[in-house]
Amino acid sequence: MNQVMLHDTEKGGPGANLYLAKSLGAPFKVYLADGVEIVTEPSTNKEITKIKDLPGLLAAVVQARVLHTRKLSGQDLKFIRSALQLKAQAVASALDLTPEHYSRCETGPRTMSAATEKLYRMQIFITSFTKDWHVRDAVKRSKRDTPSKGDQIKAEKCSQHFTRSFSI
Amino acid sequence: MASERGKPQRVTHPEEQTWLRGFVGYHCRDCITEFCEADLGGLSLVEIVEAIAHGDVVSSEKDEFPGAVCAVEYRPEKSRTLWVSLRFVANEERLRVLSAGEKWESDHEPSHVA
DSSP, X not given: OOOEEEEOOSSOXXXXXXXXXXXXXXXXXXXXXXXXXXEEOTTTOOEEEEEESHHHHHHHHHHHHHHSOSOOOHHHHHHHHHHTTOOHHHHHHHTTOOHHHHHHHHHSSXXXXXXXXXXXXXXXXXXXXXXXXXXXXXXXXXXXXXXXXHHHHHHXXXXXXXXXXXXX | OBOTTSOBOOOSOHHHHHHHHHHTTTXXXXXXXXXXXXXXXTOOHXXXXXXXXXXXXXXXXXXXXXXXXXXXXXXXXXXXXXXXXXXXXXXXXXEEEEEXXXXXXXXXXXXXXX
């Protein structure tokens, strides 16, 4: 998975060698440490950005955001849902909210209760995690092989993130 | 398949649609997405991925290499339609966004043509 950093402040960034991914459409700053290449196309002289595994990158950005403690805004909710290609009705149903209530949370007039937001973060964390190709690949391989050292490390990291962020 | 308003819609380019949805469907680990920021017509990459995942391939032309140049349309809201023109190279798992934009119900022309 791509390495992602989120940044809260408007001014400055965390480092010079990081790519600021403005075109992602996230309502917060996203810096990418790898997985991005910028080349100039000789025939058109255009600057072309090449991103490896864009859907996986979006899932990684979402995962980083839901682990960040700052309250989720309506724009964040909209971005997360779009990035994971989820339908509003499915998200509302998973949270036991009416579609109208969830829609108002996305558009601004309403906010989620603390308990609902915690449930939302947990569900999104798991959803984004299962979209990581490392995990999908490991699940496929686990049906025929014993888990590799890399798979075990990945599972351990996920468990640590989850426990640190969501355990009582 | 059904359109956004529930009306059945004929899929005219099923192969291309399957390929493109597979591309954004977390199945390719080495897939490359290429774009020039000026060609995105104000759309974000999230909107483009959403359009590919849920939209319809409305036109397709075979290219000289394995793959095609396709146009995708997606209507996230009743009055707003996103359109994306793409070239995909199937054997390299590479997708190039050629141009993109949005049009509103009252518009007859795309808001941006790159």
